[in-house]
Amino acid sequence: MQPVSLYDEILLEAGDGRGIFIECDNKSVPSDETNLVYRAAKAFFEATGINRHLFIKLKKNIPVAAGLGGGSSNAATVLRALNEITSQNISTDNLIKIGAGIGSDVPFFIAGKSSIARGRGELLEPVELPKFWYILVNPGVPLSTQWVYQNLNLTKSNEDINITISKVLAIYRAGRGGNQQVLKGLVINDLEAVAIKKYPEIKEIKDTLINSGAICALMSGSGATAFGIFLDEHEAIRAFELLKREQKARGWAFFLVQGL
Numbered sequence: 001m002q003p004v005s006l007y008d009e010i011l012l013e014a015g016d017g018r019g020i021f022i023e024c025d026n027k028s029v030p031s032d033e034t035n036l037v038y039r040a041a042k043a044f045f046e047a048t049g050i051n052r053h054l055f056i057k058l059k060k061n062i063p064v065a066a067g068l069g070g071g072s073s074n075a076a077t078v079l080r081a082l083n084e085i086t087s088q089n090i091s092t093d094n095l096i097k098i099g100a101g102i103g104s105d106v107p108f109f110i111a112g113k114s115s116i117a118r119g120r121g122e123l124l125e126p127v128e129l130p131k132f133w134y135i136l137v138n139p140g141v142p143l144s145t146q147w148v149y150q151n152l153n154l155t156k157s158n159e160d161i162n163i164t165i166s167k168v169l170a171i172y173r174a175g176r177g178g179n180q181q182v183l184k185g186l187v188i189n190d191l192e193a194v195a196i197k198k199y200p201e202i203k204e205i206k207d208t209l210i211n212s213g214a215i216c217a218l219m220s221g222s223g224a225t226a227f228g229i230f231l232d233e234h235e236a237i238r239a240f241e242l243l244k245r246e247q248k249a250r251g252w253a254f255f256l257v258q259g260l
Contacts, residue, residue: 054082114128187218213228
């Protein structure tokens with residue numbers, strides 16, 4: 001897993017009293033206890049014994065239900081921010097334990113580093129990855145992570161699905177050395193087949209990215225966003241501007257980001 005330069009904006013206002021209140025500019029995002037930021041704030045207060053009035057204002061730039069970890073990154077940010085503004089000084093390891101109870105990807109965003117994630121996502125091993133440039137394309141269709149996993153056929157052997165440190169190192173060397181053929185063979189997402197059956201446009205987006213000059217393209221997480229990998233910033237910018245012009249009528253959302 002690698003963080004990229006696409007982010008939401010969050011404003012926290014803590015004061016006397018009790019209650020957690022959420023306001024979001026995207027009306028499809030719930031403002032009740034089902035929101036991961038609400039759950040994060042509640043878990044933090046329960047872990048520390050603090051009772052505060054908290055107002056959370058979200059400005060969403062990351063597409064919702066898009067396989068990009070937007071909700072998880074928001075929850076992680078709230079945990080880290082509350083830890084700072086309340087001067088609790090909870091260690092990163094203990095924050096990760098709190099985050100793991102909220103969502104599988106929350107620990108990764110608390111750590112904030114490229115990592116191999118094991119277990120449910122709470123077991124993190126930091127790794128170095130190339131600072132690739134990516135074009136993210138979201139078709140505007142929400143895809144439930146739960147639905148994707150429920151429809152996944154787990155028939156592969158352990159050898160097939162095991163992400164080893166040697167594979168990560170191979171990606172790193174291929175990226176730094178510009179070895180495109182090696183990189184193509186290492187980029188796999190077993191959830192794609194399930195998602196594409198429901199939304200064939202994901203495959204169309206991948207083909208469009210390849211045709212625009214991406215080394216390879218892949219669905220992100222459980223979808224429906226797909227991304228194309230570029231080694232060169234100028235090539236990524238050129239392809240990004242071209243895609244926005246050529247595919248404007250499709251209603252797809254485009255983002256140009258860099259790995260961090």
